Amino acid sequence: MLHWAYLVAITAEAMSAALIAGRRSMDWFGVCVIACITALGGGTVRDVLLGHHPLAWIEHPSYLIVTICAALATGLLAPFMKRLRHVFLTLDALGLVVFTVIGCNIAVSVGVPFFIVVVIGVITGTFGGVLRDVLCGQVPLLFQKELYASISLLTGLLYLGSQDLGVPHEAAMVGAMSIGFALRMLAIRYHWDMPKFVYKDEWE
Template sequence: MFSIYLVAITAEAMSGALAAGRRNMDIFGVAVIAFVTALGGGTIRDVTLGRFPIGWTQNPEYVYIVISAGLLTTLIAPFVRRLKRLFLVLDAMGLVAFSLIGCSVALSMNYATVVVIMSGMITGICGGILRDILCGQVPVVFQRELYASVALTVCIMFLSLKYLGVTTDIANLVSFMAGLLLRLLAIWRSWRLPTFSIESDWK
């Protein structure tokens, strides 16, 4: 899971840098957005759960990784666009891995089931939400293919397997593969939740 986590924070940092580039931000802006995207979800989770010190403060190498990935993206952006499919796979891996990590953290602190699920979802999606807010747009988590729903499904599956007595390693593996498959199918088939829209002249 640790190696997947490194892939996840790298991929999320790159997605943040690309979002900053679309908003014509300077290098400092790119670094900040990359950092927030990759580590923001875990930070919000730790603050919410009262888990101190916050994870990345004890592992400063994560900061170097995400900022380096963000700045590197500014140099290789044209190639990243051509590798869009690979990048989507890495992003999907990040979503699922972060969700499972969030569940594990809350479980280790003996929180109730609903809190464990929320912890997983916060870790999985909040970095992207912060990225989009800072870039001045409605978070894509709430608009496009199944994303938050994938995080929710992964968390519930993981906890269900644990409840059935499956070992943590197997539960992580099965949930990771199922969540990754669901996310990729959602992208391929453009699966979405029903939308809610009100006409501008509604009174």
């Protein structure tokens, strides 16, 4: 089940990244690169930090092929995208919690401290978008808008914490992902934001 949710998630991430690349008038190669980096970049950063080789997309080239096909298909679907906006935001929320849980699983399998497992889960869930924004020449949205990373953090904490308290593995996974997903949809619906740290003094 997690595997299928993962494939849906990388497809959704690739398509919304392709639209962002399209708004910068990138050529088709650039669109595919941005889509791949957005969909697979979080997991790649995780594996590089953990020294966990081979990387997921090197072992399973199908992930890369799915992402590239999704990016190219976005060209055909672009005129309908606006209407599909809610579908996309929903799939993106699914991606966030799926990536986070997969990241936690891999960090657990490598054997790192509890706190680091959660950090690795958040990196897996969010760094694809950070890399996309850096390559598109903008300050990562993640750092400025919406309860995105916080929900990834909460999902990871719930997933690991409930297992620690004796909840069975599958139940912990489904529970954490459901709560994270629901909160993300509520955050979008009601425009919940993290408080910001605004510092205006001159420094340097």
